[in-house]
Amino acid sequence: MARQQHFGWFLSRGFGPHGWGHPYYEWNYPWHRPDLYQQSVRDLEQAGFDLVIIEDALSLGNADTLDLRIRSAYGGPKHDPLLLAPYLFDVTEHIGIAPTVNPLAYSPYQAARQFATLQHLSDYRFGINVVTDVGSSRHFGAEPLAHDAAYDRAEEWLTAVRALWHSWGTDALIADPSTGHFADGSRLDPVRHRGEYYSFDGPLNALPFPSLGEASGTGTGTGTGTGSALPGDPVVVSPGGSGRGLNFAGEQSEVQLALASLDVASIRSYRAKVLDAARAHGRSAADIDILFVFKPIIVSSPEEAQRIVDASAHPSDEALLQVAAGQSSDLETDLTGLDLDRPVDPAIFGDHVSRGSIKGLLGAFDDFADATLRQLLTAKARLGRISERAGYVGTADEVADFIEELGAEADNDGFIFSGDLHPVTIHRMLDELVPILRRRGILRTSFGAGGLRANLRDF
Numbered sequence: 001m002a003r004q005q006h007f008g009w010f011l012s013r014g015f016g017p018h019g020w021g022h023p024y025y026e027w028n029y030p031w032h033r034p035d036l037y038q039q040s041v042r043d044l045e046q047a048g049f050d051l052v053i054i055e056d057a058l059s060l061g062n063a064d065t066l067d068l069r070i071r072s073a074y075g076g077p078k079h080d081p082l083l084l085a086p087y088l089f090d091v092t093e094h095i096g097i098a099p100t101v102n103p104l105a106y107s108p109y110q111a112a113r114q115f116a117t118l119q120h121l122s123d124y125r126f127g128i129n130v131v132t133d134v135g136s137s138r139h140f141g142a143e144p145l146a147h148d149a150a151y152d153r154a155e156e157w158l159t160a161v162r163a164l165w166h167s168w169g170t171d172a173l174i175a176d177p178s179t180g181h182f183a184d185g186s187r188l189d190p191v192r193h194r195g196e197y198y199s200f201d202g203p204l205n206a207l208p209f210p211s212l213g214e215a216s217g218t219g220t221g222t223g224t225g226t227g228s229a230l231p232g233d234p235v236v237v238s239p240g241g242s243g244r245g246l247n248f249a250g251e252q253s254e255v256q257l258a259l260a261s262l263d264v265a266s267i268r269s270y271r272a273k274v275l276d277a278a279r280a281h282g283r284s285a286a287d288i289d290i291l292f293v294f295k296p297i298i299v300s301s302p303e304e305a306q307r308i309v310d311a312s313a314h315p316s317d318e319a320l321l322q323v324a325a326g327q328s329s330d331l332e333t334d335l336t337g338l339d340l341d342r343p344v345d346p347a348i349f350g351d352h353v354s355r356g357s358i359k360g361l362l363g364a365f366d367d368f369a370d371a372t373l374r375q376l377l378t379a380k381a382r383l384g385r386i387s388e389r390a391g392y393v394g395t396a397d398e399v400a401d402f403i404e405e406l407g408a409e410a411d412n413d414g415f416i417f418s419g420d421l422h423p424v425t426i427h428r429m430l431d432e433l434v435p436i437l438r439r440r441g442i443l444r445t446s447f448g449a450g451g452l453r454a455n456l457r458d459f
């Protein structure tokens with residue numbers, strides 16, 4: 001029997017203009033209304049997916065590159081994904097929803113209260129994708145922290161949020177109509193937090209987990225304001241891939257949204273780093289699912305796969321310009337006006353541009369002097385056959401073979417498919433693949449009770 005795996009969806013362009021730049025935009029779904037997302041999330045639940053993670057960027061970015069970010073809707077506009085979550089919960093029963101949340105934008109008290117509310121409203125299906133980007137600091141009147149300090153702040157924030165969630169003991173809520181006694185104030189921890197980044201008093205004015213002893217029945221408030229995770233809490237997801245990011249995942253997260261090359265050695269190595277960090281913090285492999293970002297191109301036959309792969313070796317200038325537009329937004333540097341047949345001068349990248357993203361543009365080249373912009377973009381546009389383990393283009397059977405192999409050989413926990421949350425994208429990706437994965441026993445066919453954490457712990 002194949003290893004059962006978890007599947008999720010990363011709404012990679014956030015709560016923004018879905019399908020923009022693709023012909024299917026003209027299905028004319030209003031992206032700013034909930035219907036489009038509701039329809040897609042229902043399909044994902046029907047498919048047996050465990051969760052949807054919603055990307056977010058708080059900011060339109062640097063003032064000098066504003067137009068670049070919005071010209072093709074790569075960086076904005078984006079609405080707040082936290083506020084979309086209740087609409088998605090309303091039309092589903094099992095799937096978890098994890099909007100991206102940056103500690104920069106929420107005080108611990110506000111975060112704890114809003115997230116507790118959403119955890120109750122959703123019957124334990126809420127999660128948060130905790131990110132540490134500091135590029136939006138100026139909108140919040142804060143100085144941008146250094147990379148590792150932003151992780152320190154995120155850790156303090158999460159500990160403080162959890163302490164507030166746990167400020168109610170399980171026996172604080174009495175709710176006995178016969179005595180008229182609703183709650184016992186002596187069972188609440190006052191939570192006086194004095195830290196490096198935050199200073200505030202509790203306890204939290206929100207219903208503790210579990211509510212009135214029902215729901216998953218797994219939560220236990222301690223009334224001691226513990227900052228460690230407890231089973232009734234919202235699920236913590238994290239995407240950071242630096243050493244500090246992987247350590248954060250090992251210590252704090254229940255899902256790591258992992259970005260890596262999808263081969264056995266890379267997956268094993270990524271898993272080992274996160275699991276070593278988890279063990280170092282007294283946790284085990286069972287406490288975290290490491291789910292790899294995956295964006296296959298599923299086609300109807302091996303011949304079609306080959307045609308697409310062959311065509312990708314000779315992209316038109318128009319196709320290269322599209323790649324350049326995406327890269328320009330990520331790099332906050334306009335590449336679209338540069339001469340395709342000259343090398344890029346690295347001096348065009350300001351200090352604010354992530355070194356990782358610049359390395360990503362270079363790809364297999366060592367230095368910008370070694371390649372023209374056309375060569376860099378052509379390498380980015382290059383596709384490969386999944387059956388040859390040279391890329392991600394293949395038939396549904398070939399993609400299922402690949403998924404099964406990584407489960408068996410790399411002990412992979414599962415995948416997060418990435419793309420728009422547009423019904424066309426979802427159907428193209430999943431219509432044929434889901435039945436095949438089910439037949440092989442890789443994808444769940446039903447959900448139990450208990451919410452997102454319970455679903456993640458099912459296998």
Ligand SMILES: Cc1cc2nc3c(=O)[nH]c(=O)nc-3n(C[C@H](O)[C@H](O)[C@H](O)COP(=O)(O)O)c2cc1C
Nearest residue numbers: 055056057100131132133239240241242245257259
């Ligand atoms: C797959 C993936 C998804 C991410 N999604 C977001 C996001 O939605 N919003 C955001 O501000 N940062 C996002 N990030 C950035 C990270 O949270 C983090 O700020 C950045 O990766 C720096 O951390 P690192 O150096 O540990 O990777 C994402 C990163 C990865 C790898």
